Amino acid sequence: MRVSSHSRNLVPQAISNSADPEKPSEGSVELEHVSCRFGSFRAIEDLSLTIRAGEFFSILGPSGCGKTTILRMISGFIDPSAGTIRIGGEDVRGKRANQRPTSLIFQNLALFPLMRVWENVAFGLEMRRVPRSIRRKRAEELLTLVDLVGAEDKMVSQLSGGQRQRVAIARALAVEPSVMLLDEPLSALDLKLRQHMRAELRSIQKRTGVTFIYITHDQSEALAMSDRVAVMNKGRMLQVAPPHEIYHNPSSGFVAKFVGETNVIEGKLVRIADGFGTVESPLGQHRARVSHNVQGESVALYVRPEHVDVSRQRQGDNAIEARLQDVSFEGSFALVKAVTAHGHVFLVATDNNDLQRLPSNTENVYLHFDEQQAFLLQSDREQCIT
């Protein structure tokens, strides 16, 4: 985002909570054993989560897993069936949405179509009985912050998708929330604008210091923007960790598969030593890191396509014999599909420059991977939906 100099010094007076040393946790959010039922349907099941003040926190999960429900509980539109929610250390039970220090950006933005842009932005201030001239001034400042100078008197219908997005952000920031809740706000934009807005959101969050809780079903969005990511499925939290940890050290097969492409070898655990395990499968014996607890002997080995190499000769232990099938060009890299004699499919990511040097699809090749970069997890074949 282009940051003009005066929008930069606007921020401290605009939103100052995270810089306030007396209330270090004003923007923190804690969920303690929270459940939410709709009739007999359990949308959220015993969920505990602590989000730190000033953090960019993403909640990632497939559609229908309960992400919106969590946001609506935090913002006060639905009450949890059980458990406690604290915002800034304070139990918010019984507080309605209009009394909570949160601002929600809706999946469809929900701008007010009958109001001008500046009235939209200043709506929260109007509700706080701020005089009109001050409201107008604050709206202008906030529109500067989101890079929308000059749109004050337009109607919402005259704006493009990206501009509406910014109006929604400005409107939510206007009430100086401690916590911003964003419900897949970029899903309606095209790819290029989406990437641009990602960077802008991140930069607005950094400058304002407001806690952002960001919901998405797009793993690359979550990984790119967040300080920490929570991955959930079917109303349960699976893993909460920084993006690189989620990607390189997922705690379950679901997380491994949901966050980026991965290859799987299902098999039997034959031994564990020094943090490495050996799995036996029809493809042979392979070694990988074990960093999460593994119980029982049914395990799965995961290795990401970019950690698999192709060569004509067998090198070392972690090798699989296969034949190359298709190449799909992905821009900065290419994905090569390899199939073993058993019909097991592997994906290999290669540099585009190496494409010419790949063996042809008539000869047998060997796929290799480093035991450091592969990981063993308990097999979750039954629960998995892929």
Next chain:
Amino acid sequence: MLIILPNIALIESSFRPYLPLNEIDGPRDSYTLANYQRFLSTPVGFDIFGMSIDVPIHLRIFITTVLYSIFVTAIILIIGYPAAYYMTKTISPSNMAIFFIVLTVPMWVSEILRSFAWFTILSFKGPLNALLIEIGVINSEVRWIRGYYGIIIGLVYTYMLFMVFPLYSSMQSLDKNQIEAAQDLGASWWRTHWRVIVPHCKPGIVSGCVMVFMLSAGSLLVPSLLGSPNSLWFTQTIQQLMLEALDWNTGAAYSLLFLSLCTFVVVAMMWAFKVKLSDITN
């Protein structure tokens, strides 16, 4: 053609004098404004807003009719808005179809029967008084059909649905997220209505009000059945002219006057509340 023809005939006859049968098409049968002038004749004392002024009797009846119709419209809006809002919140659109059929069942019964039912309910020794005495709200019978009470109750009942239908459909079309967005930004219940829901429903409110006002002012059966000796509705005046005095010419003139003056009232109200015609149609 069948719609326009009687109207043209009405307009035409309104400009002719009322004559005995044998003089029609005779020398005295020429176009005149006399029928319209009669509207402004016969002044009587009229107390309005604390002042007593002399107003032509028919004009007085007209003003009373308009004021009570506005009053009825206001009552229907005040009851109908929360009713429509509650229905929007509690009844899903699919159940609404059934619900509306149930609601419209009374409409299948003719207006005469409905008004007559109210006449029975509201009568001095009727069930409403009995019920109110029973639960202790009042301790002696109230004469409901007195002054304009009966008419107001009857009109509110008869035309309520004409307000609730358009209100419900305009509320149904409001994105629920907008209500939540307003609340999330700190709006109280009341302010959410005032700033978000009411502006969105303005077309529905306006068309409901216009319909209810026109129907109330133009209602004949309700004032005839539920009116009292000292309540007069302009439609009754027209009816008296046409059916009792058999003065169809003045009756026609009054009908036209009534229609155009009511339209004028509606336009003036819309102007006063800054509503554009396009608000209703979209």
